[in-house]
Amino acid sequence: MAATGAKAGADPGERIILILLVVFTVLVAALPVARLLLAGLAPGGELDLSVMSEAWSREATRRALWRTLVTALGGTAISLVLGTVFALVVTLTDVRAKTTLIFGFMLPLMIAPQVTALAWIQAMGPGSALLRLIGLAPAPGTPHPLYGAGGIILLLGLHHAPLVFLAVRAGLRNLPRELVEAASASGASPLFAIRTVILPLMGPALTAGAGLAFVSSIGNFGIPAFLGIPAGYTVLVTLIYQRLSGFGPRVLPEVAAIAIVLALLAAIGLLAQLRRLRRDDARTTTLSAAAPGWSLGRHRVPIEAALWAFLGLVVVVPLLALIATSLVKAHGVPLSAETATLTHYAYVLFEHGATGRAFANSFTLAGLAAFILMAASVPLAVLADWRRSRVANVLSVVAEFPYALPGVVLAIGVILAFLRPLPILGISLYNTAWIILIAYLARFLTLAWRPVAAGLAQIDRGLDEAAQAAGAGFAYRLRTIAYPLLAPAMAAGGIIVFLTAFNELTVSALLWSSGRETLGVVVFSLEQAGESTAAASVAVMTVAATLALMLIGSALARRLPPGVLPWRA
Amino acid sequence: MAGVILDRVSRRFDADHPALDDVSLELRHGELLAVLGRSGSGKTTLLRLIAGFERPDAGEIRIAGESVAGNGRFVPPERRRIGMVFQSYALWPHMDVRRNIGYPLEARGVKGADYDARVSRALEAVGLSAFGGRRPQALSGGQRQRVALARCLVMDPAVVLLDEPLASLDIHLRASLSQELVSFHASTGATMLYVTHDQAEALAIADRVAVLDHGRLLQVDAPQALYREPASAAVAAFVGGGSVVPAEVLGPPAGGVAPVRVLGLVRTIRAHPGQPTGPAEVCLRPEDLAIAAAGAAGWVTQRAYQGATVALDLTCAGERLRAVVPASAATDETEIRLDIRDGWIIPR
Numbered sequence: 015m016a017a018t019g020a021k022a023g024a025d026p027g028e029r030i031i032l033i034l035l036v037v038f039t040v041l042v043a044a045l046p047v048a049r050l051l052l053a054g055l056a057p058g059g060e061l062d063l064s065v066m067s068e069a070w071s072r073e074a075t076r077r078a079l080w081r082t083l084v085t086a087l088g089g090t091a092i093s094l095v096l097g098t099v100f101a102l103v104v105t106l107t108d109v110r111a112k113t114t115l116i117f118g119f120m121l122p123l124m125i126a127p128q129v130t131a132l133a134w135i136q137a138m139g140p141g142s143a144l145l146r147l148i149g150l151a152p153a154p155g156t157p158h159p160l161y162g163a164g165g166i167i168l169l170l171g172l173h174h175a176p177l178v179f180l181a182v183r184a185g186l187r188n189l190p191r192e193l194v195e196a197a198s199a200s201g202a203s204p205l206f207a208i209r210t211v212i213l214p215l216m217g218p219a220l221t222a223g224a225g226l227a228f229v230s231s232i233g234n235f236g237i238p239a240f241l242g243i244p245a246g247y248t249v250l251v252t253l254i255y256q257r258l259s260g261f262g263p264r265v266l267p268e269v270a271a272i273a274i275v276l277a278l279l280a281a282i283g284l285l286a287q288l289r290r291l292r293r294d295d296a297r298t299t300t301l302s303a304a305a306p307g308w309s310l311g312r313h314r315v316p317i318e319a320a321l322w323a324f325l326g327l328v329v330v331v332p333l334l335a336l337i338a339t340s341l342v343k344a345h346g347v348p349l350s351a352e353t354a355t356l357t358h359y360a361y362v363l364f365e366h367g368a369t370g371r372a373f374a375n376s377f378t379l380a381g382l383a384a385f386i387l388m389a390a391s392v393p394l395a396v397l398a399d400w401r402r403s404r405v406a407n408v409l410s411v412v413a414e415f416p417y418a419l420p421g422v423v424l425a426i427g428v429i430l431a432f433l434r435p436l437p438i439l440g441i442s443l444y445n446t447a448w449i450i451l452i453a454y455l456a457r458f459l460t461l462a463w464r465p466v467a468a469g470l471a472q473i474d475r476g477l478d479e480a481a482q483a484a485g486a487g488f489a490y491r492l493r494t495i496a497y498p499l500l501a502p503a504m505a506a507g508g509i510i511v512f513l514t515a516f517n518e519l520t521v522s523a524l525l526w527s528s529g530r531e532t533l534g535v536v537v538f539s540l541e542q543a544g545e546s547t548a549a550a551s552v553a554v555m556t557v558a559a560t561l562a563l564m565l566i567g568s569a570l571a572r573r574l575p576p577g578v579l580p581w582r583a
Numbered sequence: 584m585a586g587v588i589l590d591r592v593s594r595r596f597d598a599d600h601p602a603l604d605d606v607s608l609e610l611r612h613g614e615l616l617a618v619l620g621r622s623g624s625g626k627t628t629l630l631r632l633i634a635g636f637e638r639p640d641a642g643e644i645r646i647a648g649e650s651v652a653g654n655g656r657f658v659p660p661e662r663r664r665i666g667m668v669f670q671s672y673a674l675w676p677h678m679d680v681r682r683n684i685g686y687p688l689e690a691r692g693v694k695g696a697d698y699d700a701r702v703s704r705a706l707e708a709v710g711l712s713a714f715g716g717r718r719p720q721a722l723s724g725g726q727r728q729r730v731a732l733a734r735c736l737v738m739d740p741a742v743v744l745l746d747e748p749l750a751s752l753d754i755h756l757r758a759s760l761s762q763e764l765v766s767f768h769a770s771t772g773a774t775m776l777y778v779t780h781d782q783a784e785a786l787a788i789a790d791r792v793a794v795l796d797h798g799r800l801l802q803v804d805a806p807q808a809l810y811r812e813p814a815s816a817a818v819a820a821f822v823g824g825g826s827v828v829p830a831e832v833l834g835p836p837a838g839g840v841a842p843v844r845v846l847g848l849v850r851t852i853r854a855h856p857g858q859p860t861g862p863a864e865v866c867l868r869p870e871d872l873a874i875a876a877a878g879a880a881g882w883v884t885q886r887a888y889q890g891a892t893v894a895l896d897l898t899c900a901g902e903r904l905r906a907v908v909p910a911s912a913a914t915d916e917t918e919i920r921l922d923i924r925d926g927w928i929i930p931r
Contacts, residue, residue, distance in 0.1 A: 025659055476673035482660040483634055483667035483744075484687035484734065494686070498677045 028488035031393050032405060038390060039409045042456040043416045046427030050277075053430050054270035069271035078253040079275065085166045085238065085249060086231035086279075092171020093227040097178025098220065100321075102208060105186040107308050109318050113582070117564075118325040120581040123176035124560055126517035128236030128537055129553040130173055130332065134160055135240060135541075136550060137335035146348040147338070161245035166238050170231045172328050177230060178223035180580055185219025186212070204308045229283035232276060233420025235520035239538060250276050251422050255523055258426075263433060263444075270430065273423045284418050333557065340550035358551040362540075369552055371529065372536040375447060379532065380515035383454040384508040387462035391507055395466045396496050400478045410463060416456040421520030428453045428525065445527040453521045458514055462507035465578035469503030470496075472575050502573040509567045510579075513560055586610040586742050586774035587633055590653070592642030594628050602628040604798040605642070610742065615768045615775045616803075617789035619782055619822070625798040626778045630744050633776065634667055635660035647741040661690070666735025666743040666773075670750055672727045674719035680730055681706070681715040687738040705737040708771065724756055725763065732767055745777045749784060761788050782822050786810065794818050810868075812853070812927055819866035819929060828902045830865040832858060832928060843928060846879040846900045852926035864929045869894070872906035874914065875922035883917050897921070 057065055069075055100119055104112055122130060137145070139158045145151035152159060159165070189212065197207040213220075238249045248256070254269045254276075310317055338349045340358055347353050362369040394413075397406035416424045432443040432452065443449040477499070481491045497504070519534030526535045533556055540549035564581055571582045587610035594603040603625045610616050620626040631637045633644060635651065635658060643653030646665070651658040666687075674683050682689075685702040693701070706712045709729035719727060728748060735743045748764075749757045765788050768775055779785050785792045786806040794801040794809070801821075802814040813819035816827045830845035832854070841854035845865050852865065881899035893913040897904045899921055906921070 025661070474669075474671050474673060476669040476671050477675055479634075479636060479660070480667060480669055480673035480734075481675075481686065481690070482636075483663075483665055484690055485661045485664075485738065486686070486690035487661055490690055494689075495675060499675070 025487045027490075028397075028401070031488065031492075032397055032403060035390065035394055035397070035409055036405060038455075039412055039459070042452050043412055043459065046424060046431045046453075046456060047415055047419070048427075049430040050270055050273060050423065050427035053267050054274040057267050065267045066271045066274070069268045070275070074248070074253065075250075075272060078248050078250045078272075081163070081242075081247060082232050082249040082251070082276075082279070085163060085170060086228055088163075088167035089170025089174060089231040090224050090227045092167065093175040093178045093231075094220065094224050096171065096175035097180075097223060097227075098182050098216075100175070101179045101182035101186060102212070103317065103321065105183050106204070106208075106212075107310050107314075107317070109310065109314065109321065111318075115321055115325070117568075117581050118329055119179060120176045121329050122173050124513060124517075124564060124581060125557055126236060126519060126534060126537075126553075126560075127169075127173055127234055128240055128519045128534055129336070129517070129556060131169055131237045131240035132537065132541060132546075132549055132553050133332035133336040134165070134169060136339040136546070137332045145335075147350075158244070160241055162241070162247050165241045166247070166249075169237045169241065170234060173234070173237065174227040174230050176580070177226045178220075181219045181223030181226065182216055184577070185216050189215060225283040225285070229280045229418065229420070232279050232283075233422065233520065235422065235523060236534070236538075239519075239523075240541065243542075251420065251520070254422050254426070258524055263429070266426065266430060266433075270426055273420075273426045276420050277423045280418065280420055280423070336550050336557070337554055339547055340554045342547065345546045358547045359555075362548050362551050366540075366548065368531050368539070369536050369548075372531040372533045372552075373555075375530060376516050376533040379447065379451055379454060380512045380518075382451055383458055383515045384462070384512040386455060387459055387511050388504045388508040390459070391462040391466040392496050392500055392504060393492055394463060395470045395500075396478070396492065399467065399470050400475050410460075410467070413459040413463060417458065417460045421457065421518075422524060424457055425453055425521045425524040428456065428521075445530075447530045450522050450525045450530065450532065453525055454511075454515045454518070457521060458511045461514060462504075462511050465503045465507040465510070465574070466500055468575045468578050469500050473499055502570055503575065503578065505570060506567060506574050506578045509563055509570075513563050516563075517556060517560060586612045586614070586647065587776065588643075588645040589629075589633070590643045590645070592629075592632060592639045592644060592653075594625075594632060594637055595640050601625075601798045603632070603639075606795075606798075606800045607642075608793055608800060608803065610774060610776055613772050613774055614790040615765075615777060615788065617777045617779055617785035617792045618795055619779060619785040619792050620795035621780055621821075623797075624780075624795045626780075626795050627746065628798075629795065630746055630776065630778045633742070634665055634744055635663050664738070664741045666738070666740035668728070668731045668735060668743065668745040668748050670747045672719075672731040672748070674727060674730055674734075676718065676720055678718075679715065680711065680717050680719065680722070683719060683730055684733045684737055687734065691738070701737055705733040708736060709733040709767070724752055725760055728760055728763070732764075736771060736773070741774065743773050743775045745775060747779055750779070750781070757784075764788055786822075792822075794822065796821065812855075813866055813929060816864050816866075816929055819927075823868055824905060825866045825868050826902065826904045827864050827866055827929065828900075828904070830863050830928070832860045832863045834860060836928075841928060843926075845923065845926070846902065846921065848879055848923060850923050850926070852923070852928060854928040855930035858928055858930060863931065866927045866929055867904065867923065868925070869905050869907035871923060871925040872897075872904060872908075873922050873924050874906075874908055874912055875920050878920040878922035881919050881921040883919060886913075 054066060056062055103109060104115055109115070135158065138160050140152045140154045140156060193211060193215065194207055197211045202210065233251065235251045235255065238252050239255070242248060242252055250272055254272055257265050258269055339345065341354045342349050343353045343355050394406055394410060397403040398410050428449060429444065432449050435442045478491055478495055481495050486494065517534065518532065519538060522532040522535050523538065526532060533552065537549050537552050540552065567579050568582060571579055589606055589608040592603060592606050593601055595601045606629065618626045618629055628637060632639055632652070638657060639652050644651050646663060650656055651663055681702055684705050685698060688698050688701060706715055709732055711726060711729055711733065714722065714726065719730060722730065749760055752760065761784055777789060789806060791803055791805050792809050793803040796817055802809060802818045809818065810823045813822060819825045819827050828845060830843050833842040833844060833849065835841065836854040836856055836858045839853055840851045841858055842849065842851050843865060879899050881897045883895050883897055885896035887894040891910055892907050893910050895906045895908065897906060
């Protein structure tokens, strides 16, 4: 039925659009991944593991692998505990202000990791304007307490705890209410029921959340770059960055060999997620809160206080520290009415050329990526779902890879694929902004597609068939039926793509060139150059932009399928 | 002129179970044909083949004289001049009623005064002139059906296909909307194909009924003929709740009736002109049986009071039967005598 159903009534417009989508996906998603594998495993065209063995014979590479595993596993453990506890409390009990609590808990995931790292550096370091305000700053000259493995693990754990939270919360919402009620009827106290019934049934959700946190941790660049590089603590991602930015394209085969191992590690984490994907695909998911809604009674106020204190400590305090740093006259001076100034904002906006450019670049790149992907995701979803096109279904799976793989892996693949001059045109995209755009399109296609696919699944396919029966061709139906009906879901996808691309550093750190800096790159360069106050100013502005976009998304939420905005889970 | 012709059409989703198996069917111009079948009988596939949402694996489909599928030809739905009413009505929530109705014209590039006039005429035909600016969500179930019908009507389709439009409605709305459909058909003279699993609905509204079972067409006939003269035991059992019991035809039919031995009684009942003598099957409708002073001995196993009538489940001569008798004639006794008032010898 699947194949023939799509062919029945295929008009030329439908075929052209499908071919365009195939070309697009192959070019931006499949080609870079294929080129990476080729460069690492068969540089001369045949299977040749010499590059691989040479790269991995180095002590530095092996040490970086070990450190990657240590920090990623440590971070995942923290994420698992925090995300699970938060999901259990928020989903199963009657704590108040759940929407706000979830928004706060999701915030670290939406804020760029390099900004998070910068904020924590400001909050905890000897130069901390905030700690100086209350007289608790570490003595000047002592090493920063967050530099090194401990700090990386802590921040990876906090940054990715929302991923575990989302997985567990989705699992809890699908948990049949009767199973928990039967436990209660059998005399189980809530804590006993959680331990004996709920957590064992959450196995797949926990595995999936942990897998996701692990994959995100091994691919994270911002946190180990800010906390590891100053301490000489190098993980695979920062090693690749250092070698590539130090030696240029000639080390591409070597970094490709490292990236392939990183991709293999990611595959292990992805396998854990597959169990969840299979469950989610059934479309029988009940999104009504089937959770028991336990009353906390006299424990409610202390538990609420604990949740808010936690959010204050890990979300609000670092952001306040960041703001404080951006406002003091000179780094290390305590913040007071006399020392507060807006000169750093004026400096980064109007004097420091790279920042102004970076704002323009990031806005343009994120905007273009969001716009193109919004436009592409609707025909892709319509073809895959309503038109039952197998090709489109394969494309939507292929589109998952560039997002699932660590960003550096994709970036290297994109460099390899587009380093050489394009055929016919004879120009190379390397060292232009276009190569960053291509990487964004590849990496975030699936982010734009998911909300649209979720929205489409809620719409009666008859609406499309009715238009077809009424005489409308494929392109005409897209314009008059699919796009208008899917506009809210498309906007949600666009906001998520824009937010992610706007805050992105991992990919652009490898792909940027002078004049084509992104905001992430600028924050990173300013901090590396010791201009912490300027870096903090830029970071504060990106956080403000992020919050504004999240709130716009929330305003749309009533017109969206449940669950497409992570911060409204 | 024929509205739609299906010529030996088959459709297989998997090798063993054809969804539609060698079906030939003619939908006459201006008639309302109901396709009646249980779920999985292939009735929706039949409709979707005519619409063009499915391709036949064999056979040919012609609409208004033009071949639209088969022999290597395939005309996509958007070029078939069909109107379709979906079970959900499939009204576009982002368009108002006027634009919903005008969409088939819009898709064909009709603009300006012509567009306005035709949409207004369609709105008027279904009595919704005052509702053109509303969104479909703001309409009642009945009004939605009328919008869906007007959307078909606006482009003067060769055939209107209706996919169980009443199935999801409550029983009161269903009765009034099926009446509306009949009057819509009478006033427009549109050729209509109506798919349903509800036999009462099919018998009530259709000019002819096509009975489909396991992808095969069992019988196509006027409702009265289908009920009184089922062509097979399957149709007899499916339509009208008849009991099918073994019998022996004792002589050749004359004047539409033939002598037969059934339930141990010898009676004269309706028969096909060519009915041979010998073993046969007889269809007995619930109202064909009556309680009598003399007749076959029967045992009542279940009794359901229905107001004016009483429904009895019986066993008689080893057969399970169902009878509906006037409440005044019913008794409380378990052991009764049964007589046969009417019946039909199923042709073979």
